[in-house]
Amino acid sequence: MNKIKQYVLTVILILFSGIPFPANAVETDEILNVSYDPTRELYRDYNELFAQYWEKETGRKVNIRQSHGGSGKQARAVIDGLKADVVTLALAYDIDEISAQSKLIPPNWQQNLPRNSSPYTSTIVFLVRKGNPKGIKDWNDLIKPGVEVITPNPKTSGGARWNYLAAWGYVLNRELGDLKKINNPENAAEVNAAEKKAQEFIAELYKHVPVLDSGARGATTTFAQRGIGDVLLAWENEAFLSINQLGADKFDIVVPPISILAEPPVAVVDKVVDKRGTRKIAEAYLKYLYSPEAQRLAARHFYRPAYPEKADPADIARFAKTKLFTIDEVFGGWRKAQKAHFFDGGIFDRIYQPGYK
């Protein structure tokens, strides 16, 4: 019976020592980076690079804690109280949401760092089976009969929204000949007609999608591991990574003649860093992403760096030159795009019918 008493005592001790944990018992510098799915490999290397830099600059050790998940889900967690010092997400809208719903970040956050606070960018490309058996070269080839397209659900996945918007921009460009016409009121009728075409194209495109995964990584696994579909619409970095990890003999990358400039932005979570006293290091952490070392690292991980001249030319040469349009010029920014296309009752809801034929 003595043993049982000891056991009970131990359990009680564990209970009372363990709950509640104080939120910040920081001894060495410590920050939490809440990021989206495809940046795992990039930040694993970058965190090491930054730790070295920080120790050299200040003589202090830093421990960077890292969390990954779907971009929208991660934003939700920060809103619900995940104490991120910095967020590095897939699209500006998710950081806008954190700002709007929790006031942890000021609304003008995107002006705090150069290049729309996006130290690295990417674009949307096609990953096809080796030899490109279905002959997919441009967006229009995606809706050829018999082609199965893999793309995640734009309601939940940041990458999927970039895919969708890239396809939309392609149609507008094809119909208008020049994307500059969009912002000129004189062309309103012509733009309207083009948007109608775009909607038809998107509706047709999603009829070719057999499964909507919830995130970009899930879609990549569906295509690459489970062998479903003829073409995966993917982040360029994710496409390169799949080839690297899963075999260059299995897939080819096809870069369409026109695509979207995807800018995954970064931001300091002001309220959190002020409370934890980590502002200085959090700001340095993001600023250092623009340094030549970090830009080189980003290029090595298949992101198009904000300053390509700072990166290794051999890495830059891997990126095919293609026409890239921004979300601002075609959609008037993320907030507008989100509202028109992805909110409940938006265009995506109207065109997408589950269960394709």
Add this chain to the structure above:
Amino acid sequence: MFINILKSTDKRPGLNPPLIVNMAITVIALGFLFLFVIMPLIIVLKEAFSAGLSLWWASISEKDALAALRLTLLVAAIAVPVNLVFGLAASWALAKFRFKGKSLIITLIDLPFAVSPVVSGLIYVLLFGLHGWFGPWLAEHDLQIIFAVPGIVLATVFVTFPFVARELIPLMSEQGTDEEQAALSLGASGWQTFRRVTLPNIKWGLMYGIILCNARAMGEFGAVSVVSGHIRGETNTLPLQVEVLYNEYNFVAAFAVASLLAGLALVTLALKSIVEWKSKHD
């Protein structure tokens, strides 16, 4: 052997189906067992060791995997005793006494079984999240419940809540209160009665409940995933770590950690069999 499995000692024809039916039922049962239980287990082990023993060892002795193992054991070490105390108290009260609202309480104890684990997790986000009921108060006092260890423990306690009580209530009801009444009338105190009479009677049922509770506590994914925050090496339990590794194209490591989890489950099963065997021979 086929025949023996289903053969009843009763000689009435309805209780002894023909050989062909016997065989068919046995084959279907074993086939299902193989297809849905044994084969997946084999695949997990095969994938885990597909790149050799040293890589398997490297995968499970890696820093984040060890942290996940530690967290999983810590969570189980808290959740199981909590639910043991609760389950004992609840089933004692429910089985040995009569009062109003008894069936309501039994229904409530079953609630975690009925609710999806994801919902269980969301409940805690709604309670302790920054914008939840207690969120502002917690933030003011610098206390972190969700996206930290306490939240994971709470979610696990909720999900594993019914196991011990559910195991004990039928057992205790069946045993009735005669022995306890005898003990009390002979002058034993309440605590003595519990320790000397009730506890020995239910010990195997109790063990069984603890084992099931423990298995679920270590394996829970949904509820924990919602409240974890997925911070590497900090708030990832073993099941979450498996998902993380799988998403990183690290298939060997994912299956290695999965095999560790399966190992824990097999140990649990072995313990369970021992308990069952012991209780029969006691």
